[in-house]
Amino acid sequence: MTSTPLPEEQPPAPRLNATQLPDVDVPQPSGNAPLVVDENTDLSTLTPAQLYELNQRTLDESTRSSSDLPLIAAVAPIRVLREEYDGAPAFVRQIDFLATKGYHGIRRTRGDGDCFYRSLAFAYIERIMSTPDPALEATIAISTLDAAVPLLETVGFDKFAYEDFYEELLGLLRRVGSGAPDQLSPETLLSAFQAPEVSTAIVVFLRLLTSAQIRCDPDAFDAFLFHPDFGNQMTARDFCESFVEPTGKEADHVQMTALARALKVNAKVAYLDGHDPNGAVDFVSFESALDPSTPPVVLLYRPGHYDILDTRSLEAIQL
Template sequence: MQDQDVDVDVADAAKETFTSSETDDWKKYKDDDIMQQHSAIQAEQAVKVPFLGDKEPLSSLEAEYHLGNSIVLEKIKVLSEQYAAIRRTRGDGNCFFRSFMFGYLEHILESQDHNEVQHIKSNIEECKKTLQSLGYAEFTFEDFFALFLEQLDSVLQGSEDSISHDELLCRSRDPSISDYVVMFFRFVTSGEIRKRSEFFEPFILGLTNTSVEQFCKSAVEPMGEESDHVQITALSDALGVPIRVVYLDRSSCENNSINVNHHDFIPTSREVGNSDVSKTTNRPSITLLYRPGHYDILYPK
């Protein structure tokens, strides 16, 4: 079940709730009452879906759109030329961070790239310093950082604490671990946005009429808040991890050709004391599928 499916269920549930009342009763509901009930129904539907599903063949997507837009079905066929499988995530507003979490740890588990692990640990240490310099008390984020580092070490094989792929999936479905790692990512993302506020401010103003600080407090740090281009850019830059996002939507293509667009978020590198930013040439090891309002994990052939 994806976000669009949740929305359908929410709409149906809301309809069932209110059609039993007279039309006049509907008018008595204030907007905030309606939104509160909508959120409650959505939350109830979301918990029925696991944080992370099992890997499925990409063809399973076609069943969701067999009565829908023909352009989407054609795009799924194009996707199947490059990608073999999908892993679904719960549509609870944390799907980007949850997908990134599992995708990255799975990548390290399979690659056993110790140099990359040392690289990301170095970047995490810089993220700590960033938060401290911004006035965050260490006790507010240290547990989240420690837990992610523990998961990172556990996917490296050769010690008594090493875990298998099945154990990684089990841990990623455990709220006491998964939610903590999501909060780790949210703190890292918020710190990066605040540190480079002049860079991110124009993008934030394009999304919402709030300051950088307000944006971080309301749209980045709280659990359940959805992520967009700003959050993905900030997380990729802060951790030094490239991310590919493939977009599956109903938009038509030029000259009646069917293309599936993607964007590679390539982390920036900055010289100490130098404000100039240059792009690296890293190839993304994590690919996420984006459908309006939701992210899942894609697996190349």
């Protein structure tokens, strides 16, 4: 099994709070006039904080009134994302780069702090459904989960606290390739994840599973457990109780690594940050599948938010 990169080997995931910003200004330090960003702006001259603000402003615009957005949406062509960054050529170049790598679509998730867990869960099941033998892959996934569940009781979670949440995930996996009238289809999978009672239950279970994985593997994780705002080192229990188990908390690299290991899934995260002058996009890989050649699920990260990248043809997405 290929080891997952350690957290310190991965690009930082900013944990700044989103703010609503005006349409064209990137705030400067107090006392300076705001910087106007247009097609003539060289983004390589901007500080990381200014790039963050520019990216966050666009994200805010696309997720404004997020409570009215579905928990997870149908796939949209990647050009929709490109249009959001009109006037920010560094980001447009990165989006075009993603398109040249075969990422023709984006599936949005609601920006509620649970977007990583919801995105990964949906893409995880969708990938199983797309394999040559989805029923077999679903059986393997269920076996993997059943083997991981005892970790929850090992760290003190009562079975009654998680079994109903687990059952929602199992229920979907059992319908994959079942041949039954209620066999899971792309449409019914999307409908399930748009239902708050199902979607949130799966998020809660995966958060508990992530917490258990972190607590049960101190050699892998303890050295990387820091408070995201103050930088002080935390115990596994305090870290998990504060930032992993509660819903609405953004996931960091520790959580991504832990969940990939618990699910034995390969995942890649593309960082849309505007940093590369040539438009290249950094991908961080989390490789924990039993078969290293297993295709990964691929997420798109913008500061504070995750969506799913889709590799289907543009024609298929637009049908």
